[in-house]
Amino acid sequence: MAENPKDELLQLVKRVSAYLTFKMSNLFTIIFQKVDPLSVGALAGLAIAIVFTWKIFPSAPQRRQPKRQPPRASSSSVNLQTNATLESSGAASASSEDLSAQDVVDDFFQPVKPTLAQIVRQKLCEGRKVTCRLLGVVLEETNPEELQKKATVRSSVLEVLLEVTKFCDLYLMERVLDDDSEKRVLLALEEAGIFTSGGLIKDKVLFCSTETGRASFVRQLEPDWHIESNSEVISQLARFIKYQLHISPSRPERLASNVFYSTSLEHFFGCV
Known part of the structure; x- marks a missing residue:
């Protein structure tokens, strides 16, 4: 068997010491x-x-061999299997909990739809006085000749009109050909419940015999908004009224920057 390198070095030192x-x-x-x-x-x-220096001179320190760590593959695999089991068992419950929490967050941050009252205030730019033509806007009829036979309030516009009366000083006006047409219009408005809200009274429903007369009514009242279906009246009032809403089945040419367009009054306020 080969001698230990340490023993060989010790024998060599002894020989050298004896020789010296x-x-x-x-x-x-x-x-x-x-x-x-x-x-x-x-x-x-x-x-x-x-001799004294030779005896006490320290030998070179031996490098220690690092101890080999026994393989721990079995424990690692056990841990991995345990973690996998825990993850798989909790995946379904965690997923359902995450979905429930996400639903709550989505519901909480979902934008709140504004009310009709808020839309009216926003659309009318806080305007306090509004004038509005009846034919083609509030009534189904579109010309004075039809009013000689009947007057029908459009059901789709009723909610918007009542909301406007709560917020604004509203005046309705129309050109009629006879007194009977005037009576038919007032009766139709009353039966629709427009006067029951308290915001509109019969005295604020104005009648005239010409288109120029209606334009004159508007200028005298000086509203913040005028709602009209006749493009000629819109053009006449563009210089005098702050805002106008032109109601027309098809998009007309915009007559001025302060004139807005919509197919109906309820469509302008997003009710359809």
Whole structure:
């Protein structure tokens, strides 16, 4: 069996030490014979110092071999299997909980739909006085000749009109050909319940015999908004009224920057 490298190094050191001791003794013998006692003492001290240094000189430290760690594949696999089991078992419940939480968040941050009252205020730009033509806007009929036979309030516009009366000082006006037409219009408005809200009274329903007369009514009242279906009246009032809403089945040419367009009054307020 091969000797340990440490033992071989120790044997080598002993041989060198014995050889040096032998040589030093011979040297001392020669020196004792040829030099004076003072030199002998100095040399002896030097020799002792050399031997002492050799004895106490530390050998090179041995590098320690790192201990091999036993493989822990089994424990790792166990941990992985355990984690996989936990994840799979909790996946369904966590998924359902996440979906429920997301639904709550979505419902909470869902934009709130504005009410009709808020839309009316926004669309009318906080206007406080409004004038409105009846034919083609509030009534199904579109010309004075039809009013000689009947007057019908459009059911789709009723809710918007009642909301406007709550917020604004509303005046309704129309050109009629006879007194009977005027009576038919007032009766139709009353039966529709427009006067029951308290915002509109019969005295605020105005009648005239010409289109120019209706335009004159509007200028005298000085409303913030005028709602009209006749493009000629719209053009006449563009310089005098702050805002106008032109009601027309088809999009007309815009007559001024303060004139807006819609197919109906309820469509303008987003009710259809």
